Amino acid sequence: MNWSIDNLSPQRACHSSTCTEITETDIKASMLASADYALSMLEESIHDDALYCLFEWSDEQSLLSISVTDHSKTNDGKHTVKVHFKGIKQAAIEEQTETIKFWLRDHLTTSADFMKFSLVAGFSRDGRQTVELM
Template sequence: MPLKTCVTPDMSINHPWQSQSAANHTVYLSRFSSSDQPALKQALETCAAKAVGLLDVNIQEDSLYLLFEWNPARAELVIVVTDANKTNDGAYKVQAELPDLQDKAADETLPETIKFLLSDFLASYSPFFSYSLVAIFHSSSRAETSLL
């Protein structure tokens, strides 16, 4: 798994991403340390910017959503482009592991904090405005998403 460095647009953050490719998809994976609010905010913004940076090559004819999936038990965020049924994902996904948040898995406010930070970032991230995707979030199942 070769490491790739990603410089996100409009942000001066260099962050290493592991690229894992399979037959029909590529996952950009990274691990972020620290669980304090500023570090969490920076990690989420880095991931969202990486996902937006992949939109040109990731959007398909039936793409509708930029889906942010938070898994509290694994302290993991996955970002995918998907269709209206949330079943046909784009070829590229961004996956972030935040192991320092695993001890906060029972904290019911953490998903709302993550949702707020992502929403706040996307609301002012001009590269995202070039696309007509709807940003959605869930922390349980794709059937229970909400708008960012």
């Protein structure tokens, strides 16, 4: 994947990319590669109040955002990763949001980068108000 990095401030950077894949297999591979990219930067993103490694899915925008944040979900870490999945609607994935959550949860169980830290993996749908534990 090609990443664009926007340095929002000396303490904040947004890494963004677009996935144009249209098959479930290729979308899953891109999604897990995006997770690995974000997880590789966890050490730089963790701050004293860090609690969640948060995976936010916007069904309306087909956008996955990955960040480290605190209990109030208002103080994010240094790196945020955002990926727009342009072709996901064409893939016709059954129970799309649940499937995405399953892929990510399953992937975290084998991620050495994630296991290094004591973060809670969280998943949210269309907003941060409600976080589901993964």
